[in-house]
Amino acid sequence: MGVLDGKVILITGGGNGIGRECALQAAAAGAKVVVNDLGGSVSGGDEGSVGPAQAVVDEIRAAGGQAVANSDSVTDFKAVQGMVEQAKDMFGGLHAIINPAGILRDGMFHKMSEADWDAVIDVHLRGAYNVTRASVELFREQQDGAYVLFTSTSGIIGNIGQANYAAAKMGVAGLSRIIAMEGALKNVRSNVIAPFAWTRMIATIPVKDEASAQRVERIRTRMRADQVATFAVSLCSASASHVTGQIFGVRGNEVVVFDQPRPVRSVSRIDGWTPETLIEHGLPALAGGFMGLEATAGVFTWDPV
Template identity: 50%
Template sequence: MSKDLLAGKVALVTGAGRGVGRGIALELAAAGAKVVVNDIGATTSGEGQDLSPAQEVVAEIAAAGGEAVVDTNSVADWDEAHAMVQTAIDSFGRIDIVVNNAGILRDTIFHKMSREEFEAVINVNLNGVFYVSRAAAPHFKEQSGGSYIHITSSSGLIGNFGQANYAAAKLGVAALSKSIAMDMQRFNVRSNAVAPWAWTRMVDTIPAETEEQKKRVEGLKKLVPEKIAPFVAALASDAASGVTGQIFGVRNNEIYLFSQSRPVRTAHTSDGWTPASVIERVFPMFQNDFYPLHRSGDVFTWEPV
């Protein structure tokens, strides 16, 4: 890869110590960016702290001739999110790219999910995206440019069992990304969302009890997290200056552009609707276009290539 692609750019990657975030941090550095490697080293459920994953990524970047620093602030705290952006400013003088990748899981079936399980995931996976993005916004505005890349998920875009908290957060990320794109367009700032398919320690928490589940997990194990990074590097570059407000997916060697919500059917009456007329006319009219309760695996049925 040419180091000219992101030469002179400074990137902040959250959750960059392992998995998809690690691959993105290494790829951005290989493309010439200076990278703030943010990771508190928590478990998949957001507990504990281990600085070694982030330190190892920084060491790997340095060994390859790049520049990077460790940041251990939490995305789930407003002040710490601002502190991690300040780390970029203090270390490298600017910030050009924010990759909101940090996330946790607290998978529980909805009717058994506790308030703490819901709020913990929202705080990291959705609030954290807002906090970090908001912290970078004044810098992007002042320099008339910047690129946000937010990691969403097919669990939110399509759906999955036992992930009401995670799905709500990740669909919220897609909506937040679109709003950022609209509000920041006047300042030449772009915002896009990317849904990755990759075998990571978070995906490793998926239960595999039935034969169907075991087959799905075996398929997921083929998905290499490093495959996500080239697309993110391209999206972060000036060559993607016309790309904003979009939702993409990356699965091994496949790249997707997702649709966004638009009306698919309409019903109209000149007399106004009553509950009875809605039941009699609208529900039957719309029935064939109702979306089934698909999970992500029901939609992406083919083997990754």
């Protein structure tokens, strides 16, 4: 008996990296799987093919599982509706979606083109909207549905050169929160994961100095895609139906729950503020609650487990 027996799961970006591991582990846990992958490059600039998704399907079937391939783009709402219908036609339903599909178009913000901004927002944020909107009515009607969406510490904490990616991933976190709130009475759950794992996308990070080289090497050797997938699959289980609206991180064998923005300090003045009094008194009083500008590596300073 697996933790996903009887479940049907759609997994986007399922041909490589975290998506591939999610598909394999979901099938091993008893789920019937729709493996979606456009089959394109990390930058998303090519046409793609069904090959990567079909290879994962073949591997699942060889192990005795049930799966079907799909090579449509998550950026196309009608195509995503087709993925939902494919799950229903092939396997009789749909109970969860894991959505790690993504691309990168890194660059300093002052040099970023509209095309690179739009492409990343389209895949990550529009893609998350498409997979949730195309299925949420079904999930609400059957009062059973789980979303596992993907955010990033590039948004939650920050990372130089990834303004488009960070903006999209923070948007995904906000979307997930509202879906969880609105779906609570209908047993529709939504959580997000900020993954730390060696994938094709991480492999594109430029190594400019010894510190970044050591960081990339730690990711490559100690933080694997299958560790992220294990947690993603667990969130789709009925036994985790009480877990919703959360932001998690998976870093090797370490699972993190992140806080979400809440007031940490406030100041008030009974007769109101002026620019001068705010500069002299208000902002200095709030300064103890200010966040620094350190990137992810400056926050997660310890080695992964």
